[in-house]
Amino acid sequence: MLTEELVDLSRLQFAVTALYHFLFVPLTLGLAFILVIMELTYVITDRPIYKDMVRFWGKLFGINFALGVTTGITMEFQFGTNWAYYSHYVGDIFGAPLAIEGLMAFFLESTFIGLFFFGWDRLNKWKHFMVTVLMAVGSNLSALWILIANGWMQNPLGAEFSYVTMRMEMTDFWSIVFNPVAQAKFVHTVSAGYVTASLFVLGISSYYLLKGRDLDFARRSFRIAAGFGFASALSVIVLGDESGYTIGESQQTKMAAIEAMWETEPAPAGFTVFALPNETEMRNDYALHIPYVLGLIGTRSLTETMPGIKEIKERNRERIENGIQAVTALERLRKHRDDAAARAAFEASKADLGFGLLLKKYTVDVSQATPEMIQQAVDDTIPRVAPLFWSFRLMVALGFAFLLLFGFALFYSVKGNFIEKKWLLRWALWFIPMPWIAAELGWVVAEYGRQPWTIYGVLPTHISVSNLTPGNIYGSLAGFVGFYTVLLIVEMVLMTKYARQGPASLGTGKYHGEIAAGGALPAGAVADKI
Amino acid sequence: MNKHLPPFLQHPLAREIALAIVIKLAVIVAIFFAFFDGQSVSTDAEAVADRLANPSQHPIH
Numbered sequence: 001m002l003t004e005e006l007v008d009l010s011r012l013q014f015a016v017t018a019l020y021h022f023l024f025v026p027l028t029l030g031l032a033f034i035l036v037i038m039e040l041t042y043v044i045t046d047r048p049i050y051k052d053m054v055r056f057w058g059k060l061f062g063i064n065f066a067l068g069v070t071t072g073i074t075m076e077f078q079f080g081t082n083w084a085y086y087s088h089y090v091g092d093i094f095g096a097p098l099a100i101e102g103l104m105a106f107f108l109e110s111t112f113i114g115l116f117f118f119g120w121d122r123l124n125k126w127k128h129f130m131v132t133v134l135m136a137v138g139s140n141l142s143a144l145w146i147l148i149a150n151g152w153m154q155n156p157l158g159a160e161f162s163y164v165t166m167r168m169e170m171t172d173f174w175s176i177v178f179n180p181v182a183q184a185k186f187v188h189t190v191s192a193g194y195v196t197a198s199l200f201v202l203g204i205s206s207y208y209l210l211k212g213r214d215l216d217f218a219r220r221s222f223r224i225a226a227g228f229g230f231a232s233a234l235s236v237i238v239l240g241d242e243s244g245y246t247i248g249e250s251q252q253t254k255m256a257a258i259e260a261m262w263e264t265e266p267a268p269a270g271f272t273v274f275a276l277p278n279e280t281e282m283r284n285d286y287a288l289h290i291p292y293v294l295g296l297i298g299t300r301s302l303t304e305t306m307p308g309i310k311e312i313k314e315r316n317r318e319r320i321e322n323g324i325q326a327v328t329a330l331e332r333l334r335k336h337r338d339d340a341a342a343r344a345a346f347e348a349s350k351a352d353l354g355f356g357l358l359l360k361k362y363t364v365d366v367s368q369a370t371p372e373m374i375q376q377a378v379d380d381t382i383p384r385v386a387p388l389f390w391s392f393r394l395m396v397a398l399g400f401a402f403l404l405l406f407g408f409a410l411f412y413s414v415k416g417n418f419i420e421k422k423w424l425l426r427w428a429l430w431f432i433p434m435p436w437i438a439a440e441l442g443w444v445v446a447e448y449g450r451q452p453w454t455i456y457g458v459l460p461t462h463i464s465v466s467n468l469t470p471g472n473i474y475g476s477l478a479g480f481v482g483f484y485t486v487l488l489i490v491e492m493v494l495m496t497k498y499a500r501q502g503p504a505s506l507g508t509g510k511y512h513g514e515i516a517a518g519g520a521l522p523a524g525a526v527a528d529k530i
Numbered sequence: 531m532n533k534h535l536p537p538f539l540q541h542p543l544a545r546e547i548a549l550a551i552v553i554k555l556a557v558i559v560a561i562f563f564a565f566f567d568g569q570s571v572s573t574d575a576e577a578v579a580d581r582l583a584n585p586s587q588h589p590i591h
Contacts, residue, residue: 066547070554077558081566088578118541166575166582327582334579357582364584463585468569476565483557 009473010082010465017074020484024068030197031061032136039132043125056503067491086464090168093159101145109138151182163333184243191236196435198229203432204499206425213512226409233403244297254449256309257385258392264308268295277385316381323356325349328367354458361462383451391441398438
């Protein structure tokens, strides 16, 4: 029996495992390219310190990868266990990019990660550099295919419903690959990963500089992180804006909810910096606007209007009413495949089939839906405003804080006096967790904002779940939270241990702690190859 | 003993990583098996059509 509790628990389980998984992902995405920059510098200059930098930051990269790998598998399993009807309904489309990701990108990434760690003595420096490049490309390609799958959930192109097989079927693979929402999400997400890794390197380098140890190593790492981080922070904001534009085209509902925009405003709409959204009365109790900004972001135009929540609801009401025709015609077609009138009725209304299915939450026979049921379904089409409004603003505020931090870091790097700027070093150190918070908030905006759909406009969430008992999900949820928490604690303990040890953990005899001991290597450091 | 291992497991660190991954996969599979085994659904066209027609009454198989 499907219940609200079952749907909510299934959503919670997916959200929790996805948010845990994404604690590991952004560092892998970004650190791989920082390793490429460091190793390129090494192969060009032939200075051993750059090789040490690649090996030390590569060690932290390796810990993150080893702990993070497999956490994504849980989500792929869940499509089958918790979202079986979703998998059947759209699996032919959604499964394709996931399979390509596994076969092409993940295998590429994993193979070259092995060569990266164990190939130092077997490959010459150019070949090893190429391995690092391929590892970085592989990890980013992985993200591309996953985000193509996710982009399709937000903006389903290149597919249509077949009443013969009773599921969505792919009609155009390339429009799924080049889905503008997926492309914008990809570049925005990987840029966020680059910011995360840059701040990670910048913060830990700042720690060494504040402690006055491994100065040459930390200074060079700091400069690379400052340059790469500034470019990444800039691109994450610009590409986030691009993401906002594509959201405006295909998911006006999400945009209106993010902005707590209840009424359709004259073009160009103003951006709400701060507001107290009152969802019951559908208005903001207090609001502070910047004129024109939202209209420019959302439409790239001074004359195009952006619909408010009330207008979207009225549009959705029409679509739900049209969707009733689609569902009714589909049920007739199911009984009589040759019913020409039913087929014609279905073809005329099939674009709104998903909206008709929203009523299934309230009635078995949607043709008998009451005005109250239709109103409930209309209300369901708008996600809760306040969580989206605040998540988005906090994410954007953090994005600008990163730009400011990297701007200062780059400016003082160019001037050459960043070591004297203790406030900057402390800021970088204490800001290390912030990109993870921003990235998680970004996923909340993207996924919570898609509700009540698993596939926007096509498949409602309440129809997508498997028939399980809440006990199944409580048990597995507790298991995953417990297991992932252990992984996270192990990751943090290892990261902290090696970050504190610093480049001395390489056992080269040149760094802090080793030199003080007269060049003797610390115990256990010799055999450690990465 | 190490001579009997395949080349990619000769390095001690490689063995540790391989073991960690196997343990992690085993735990994940065990959690799924413990809570979802026997809950499979019929995903033929008729079953899915039934589901679309009447989501809240669909039986557990």
